[in-house]
Amino acid sequence: MSDSVELYSKAVLDHGRHPRNRRVIADCSHSAQSDNPSCGDDLSVSLRIDQNDVICEAAFDGRSCVLATASASLMTELLVGKTPAQAKMLFQHFHALAGGDTEKFKDGMEAETARMTVLSGIHAYPVRVRCATLAWKTMLAALEKERSQQ
Amino acid sequence: MKAAAEEIERQGAVECVDGGISVSVCHSPDRCGDHAGFYDVEAVRADFPILGQTMHGYPLAYLDSAASAQKPFQVMEAEHAFYARDYANIHRGFYVLSQRATLLYDQARRKVQAFLNARHEHEIVFTRGATDAINLVAASFGEAFLKEGDEVLLTGLEHHSNIVPWQLLREKRGIVLKAAPVNDAGEVPLDEFIRLLGPRTRLAAFTHVSNVLGTVLPIAEMIRAAHEAGAKVLIDASQSVAHAKVDVRALDCDFLAFSGHKLYGPTGIGVLYGKEELLEEMPPYQGGGDMIASVSFERTTYAPLPSKFEAGTPPIAQAVALGAAIDYVTALGLDRVGAHEASLLAYATERLSVIKPLTIVGTAGKKASVLSFVMDGVHPHDIAQMLDSRGVAVRAGHHCAQPLMARLGLPATVRASFGLYNTTAEVDALAEALEEVEGIFLQ
Numbered sequence: 001m002s003d004s005v006e007l008y009s010k011a012v013l014d015h016g017r018h019p020r021n022r023r024v025i026a027d028c029s030h031s032a033q034s035d036n037p038s039c040g041d042d043l044s045v046s047l048r049i050d051q052n053d054v055i056c057e058a059a060f061d062g063r064s065c066v067l068a069t070a071s072a073s074l075m076t077e078l079l080v081g082k083t084p085a086q087a088k089m090l091f092q093h094f095h096a097l098a099g100g101d102t103e104k105f106k107d108g109m110e111a112e113t114a115r116m117t118v119l120s121g122i123h124a125y126p127v128r129v130r131c132a133t134l135a136w137k138t139m140l141a142a143l144e145k146e147r148s149q150q
Numbered sequence: 151m152k153a154a155a156e157e158i159e160r161q162g163a164v165e166c167v168d169g170g171i172s173v174s175v176c177h178s179p180d181r182c183g184d185h186a187g188f189y190d191v192e193a194v195r196a197d198f199p200i201l202g203q204t205m206h207g208y209p210l211a212y213l214d215s216a217a218s219a220q221k222p223f224q225v226m227e228a229e230h231a232f233y234a235r236d237y238a239n240i241h242r243g244f245y246v247l248s249q250r251a252t253l254l255y256d257q258a259r260r261k262v263q264a265f266l267n268a269r270h271e272h273e274i275v276f277t278r279g280a281t282d283a284i285n286l287v288a289a290s291f292g293e294a295f296l297k298e299g300d301e302v303l304l305t306g307l308e309h310h311s312n313i314v315p316w317q318l319l320r321e322k323r324g325i326v327l328k329a330a331p332v333n334d335a336g337e338v339p340l341d342e343f344i345r346l347l348g349p350r351t352r353l354a355a356f357t358h359v360s361n362v363l364g365t366v367l368p369i370a371e372m373i374r375a376a377h378e379a380g381a382k383v384l385i386d387a388s389q390s391v392a393h394a395k396v397d398v399r400a401l402d403c404d405f406l407a408f409s410g411h412k413l414y415g416p417t418g419i420g421v422l423y424g425k426e427e428l429l430e431e432m433p434p435y436q437g438g439g440d441m442i443a444s445v446s447f448e449r450t451t452y453a454p455l456p457s458k459f460e461a462g463t464p465p466i467a468q469a470v471a472l473g474a475a476i477d478y479v480t481a482l483g484l485d486r487v488g489a490h491e492a493s494l495l496a497y498a499t500e501r502l503s504v505i506k507p508l509t510i511v512g513t514a515g516k517k518a519s520v521l522s523f524v525m526d527g528v529h530p531h532d533i534a535q536m537l538d539s540r541g542v543a544v545r546a547g548h549h550c551a552q553p554l555m556a557r558l559g560l561p562a563t564v565r566a567s568f569g570l571y572n573t574t575a576e577v578d579a580l581a582e583a584l585e586e587v588e589g590i591f592l593q
Binding site for chain 1: 532535
């Protein structure tokens with residue numbers, strides 16, 4: 001079995017084929033859209049942040065490959081219950097993981113970071129890093145966009 | 151014309167460089183390695199060192215020649231030998247090396263002339279590639295002949311390189327762009343094309359073969375119809391010159407463009423063929439050295455064809471190596487290459503048709519060796535990634551033809567394309583890897 005097959009692990013295929021939170025949150029507080037010009041995929045992320053500044057709902061929508069879909073699905077699960085600041089830290093963790101960095105972070109989100117490792121094989125495929133990080137970048141854009149508009 | 155070709159042979163330029171291309175042509179079909187039997191494919195493959203590799207432990211099956219073809223050692227050797235023995239700048243030096251380099255560069259042009267059956271050597275302009283050649287026509291022909299409201303007719307099959315240059319011209323000149331529609335099979339129906347030709351159509355610019363679907367367009371009829379409507383014609387032959395003989399005089403096209411790297415030649419070199427009388431009337435594309443007769447701050451007069459369109463130092467070694475690539479495919483015989491590829495396409499179509507979730511995109515009656523497909527429920531990028539892990543190199547994406555993808559209602563396809571060196575065993579590797587994809591993603 002070669003690396004590609006390992007990349008498409010059971011966990012990745014499960015998220016890819018049965019994505020969680022694949023919808024648009026109608027009354028979202030934050031949203032953004034982006035696309036991957038190399039493949040024509042598009043992806044939207046919508047978030048609802050409550051009055052305590054906690055993400056209480058996270059969703060994604062659009063058409064994308066298994067890796068982008070699995071990454072987005074996993075992300076929406078990890079974001080619920082986090083503050084925007086924590087969400088940005090998770091973005092940093094995922095970014096590091098996709099870049100092949102295996103450093104362990106001690107920030108109270110070790111469990112979340114551990115769940116991300118199902119996608120750690122991605123760093124060996126530079127072309128696909130864009131697929132896996134698409135949802136995360138879109139999420140960050142959603143958070144940043146709202147701030148600049150305020 | 152034959153006499154002219156022999157004359158070129160006799161001139162032979164510099165003795166030490168013309169390495170003499172020899173390729174393996176199979177005269178007794180039963181001794182051929184591949185079932186098709188048009189030539190000995192294994193012997194041909196031995197000319198392409200890159201193909202002998204393994205990828206992830208599997209034999210490489212390079213099925214992306216429509217994006218760029220691999221190079222035989224004869225082409226590499228021609229470029230190497232040129233740099234090793236004969237290189238200098240051209241059209242300048244009084245010394246032997248510059249004269250040799252000039253001779254070889256001019257000889258390469260004559261090889262292209264013979265390859266396309268152009269009337270004159272100076273109707274062949276070396277460019278950086280097909281994209282550069284089309285941009286040249288858009289800029290120069292556009293400036294000389296196109297006014298606001300004039301129409302350029304394209305087709306819905308075009309590569310971005312035959313769309314965007316015309317859009318840039320539209321912004322500058324206010325020309326009108328039209329595109330002949332594509333049917334569900336991926337063909338451009340001739341009557342639809344003819345219907346869009348009007349009194350304001352000045353140019354029809356279209357591809358010979360679709361890079362996405364492999365559709366072969368009825369260009370002879372399209373050229374005739376465009377001429378009857380008073381329009382000039384540009385053919386994008388990037389996807390056709392490596393598969394079939396293209397004769398610009400028989401076709402009577404006004405312009406024709408192709409890239410060297412898709413014809414088993416180097417990158418950075420391409421060709422624009424243009425009819426003499428048009429090229430004469432067109433202004434230069436770029437200004438610089440080599441394209442002038444004389445320069446003063448008051449007035450510059452331009453060099454005669456083709457130098458007028460070749461400003462600056464051209465890709466000299468690449469032109470010489472393109473000549474070697476033309477020798478290579480000519481010696482093998484484009485008829486035989488076309489027949490070999492057609493048999494591969496038929497075999498691949500048959501093998502892939504039985505994979506249930508797979509749909510072949512593009513079912514034109516006449517196709518070149520391109521096979522685009524999608525798989526229900528599996529993204530093309532995931533398919534391509536899995537195929538790579540089995541050594542099978544294919545392209546996945548929109549293939550630089552987004553308007554066509556929109557017409558087909560697909561964000562992307564997987565594309566396998568075949569060249570003169572591909573084998574039925576490689577088609578089997580593709581089919582088996584696709585069956586594995588089906589197992590992993592759709593079980």
